[in-house]
Amino acid sequence: MKLFKGSSLMVLLLAFVVVLSACGNSADSGKSSDSSNADVKITLLNSKGEIQTQLEDAAKAFHEDNPGITVEIQAVPTGGSPFERASALYASGNPPTMIMMDTGDVEKFKDRVLDLSEEKWNGDAVVNATDLTTFDGKNYAFPLAIEGYGFIYNKAVVDKAVGGSFDPSTINTTEALEGLFKQIEASGKKALVVSPMDWSLGAHYLPLAYAGQNKDMAEVNKFVDALRAGTASIADNKVFNGLMDTFDVMMKYNIDKASALSSTYERGPELLGKGEVGIWFMGNWSWPQISSFDTANGEYGFLPVPISNNAADYGNQEISSAVSKRLVLDKEKATPEQQAAAKKFLDWIVYQDKGQDFLVNKANIIPAFKNITIPAADPLGKSIQDYISRGKSEQSMSALPADHWSILGASMQKYLAQSGDRALLAKEIEEYWKTAK
Structure with a gap:
């Protein structure tokens, strides 16, 4: 009888230990993104096709540092909208763990993604990096990249054209830009190529007409609100017309002007x-992509897109730049373990050497975090950083409606192909804003 009672007591004690151990493991799994008992797989929807390979390599490097976490990189179809792709994936009940979105799309998904306000990297983000993704005091997105755009110049070509060392500060009016185009063509080269993609024309070029209205973004927003209300005329707007005067010059010297819509990004x-x-x-x-074709390791930089023939006008000496891409984390389908793993991936980008190396040196991204002090690895990134440091940065229109680039990009394409004039373009812009979501 003593033996039976002792055995029963031992069984009970062992059972109690197992229960305590199970509870402990359950508590631990909620506190850490690491999983010692099971692998965690997370997915990232990438809307920057030019860094697909770099992201895949980063996922492998992250997995080496975190063997329990596997990151799969999915791609938005070429030329597709990240908003539309993310919407389709949510509709199918299979959203990615992380989604790379354009700034203006974050608010539309804020009820479906995690509040990231308590993450450490918020304190290390550059000024204003999370302003446009913060609603009711909560930030819903990770600022992945600062990007800028304008006229990229090949210094070897323009040096030869001007007969010496080219000074980019001399190109600060539409007339000066056309003068440079003439010099390049006189040297035996073509002046420029105009890429006809709707996202380039509708998300980058045309928005300069809005952003160039004023240095104060509050005034820019008022202008856009007036377009929505139908109380502002784009057709009579000085900045818009100046920008399109520059576009006319671009069309005149475009290497593909005989078939303007046939060109590709590549x-x-x-x-x-x-x-x-x-x-x-x-x-x-x-x-x-540029560096892959440049076997001479040449120099490159940016020129602003002029909007008038008065060098002092705002926009003639500024480069458009802003935090353009954001990462959001799903909260509808992602498990707590997947959410924790995704947060760990974001921390890895900001705070680990391999993550910072991916961002700056591999993906050629200008980071939105002040703790990342690695200088830009490429000449274009360095040029953008130089403009920003000199206060010559015009804030990009990062919060435009999701369909702006497709609808008004198509309008710009008609203008580029000369199947519609400026009056038609202005009319379509005004009609778009009156019904914009």
Whole structure:
């Protein structure tokens, strides 16, 4: 009988220990993004196609540092909208753990994604980096990249054209820009290539007409609100007309003007990198492609897009830049373990050497965090940082409606193909804003 009672007591004690151990493991799994008992798989929807390979390499490096976490990189279809792709994935009940969104789309998803206000990196973000993704005092997005755009120039080509060392500060009016185009063509090269993609024309070029209205973004927002209300005329607007005067000059010297809509994104970096053209309107995200065609390791930089022939006018000496891409974390389908793993991935980017190396040196991204002191690894990033440091930065229109680029990009394409004039373009812009969501 004693033996039976002792055995029963031992069984009870062992059972109690197992219960306590299970409870302890459960509590631990909620506190840490690491999983010692099971692997965690998370997904990231990438809307920056030019860094797909770099992101895949970063996922492998992160997995080496965190063996319990696997990150799968999914791509938004070429030319597709991250808003539309994310919406489709939510509708199918299969949203990614992390989604790379344009700034203006974050608010539309704020009820479906995590509040990230308590994450450490908020305190290390550069000034204003989270302003446009903060609602009711809560920040819903990780600021991934500062990007800038304008006219990228191949210094070797323009040096030859001007007969010496080119000074980018001399190009501060539309007339000066056309003068440079003439010099480049006189040297035996083509002046520039105009990429006809709707996202380039509708999300980058046309928005300069809004941002260029005033240094004060509050005044810019008032202008956009007036367009929505139908009380502002774009057709009579000085900045818009000046910007389109510059676009007319671009069309005149476009290497592809005979078939303006036939060009592709890939053609731009090839022509510029090989020195067949001197200038290309695009952003610093294009450096990996440009460098792949430049076997001479040449120098490159940015020129502003002038909006008048008065050098002192705002916009003639400024480069458009802003935090353009954000990462949000799903809260509808992602498990607590996946959410914790995703947060760990964001911390890895900001605070670990490998993560910072991916961001700056591999992906050629200008970081939005002041603790990352690695200088830009490429000439385009350095050029953007220089403009910002000198106070020559015009804030990009990062919060435009999701369909702005597709609808008004198509309007810009008609203008580029000369199948519609400026009056039609202005009418379509005004009609768009009156019904914009």
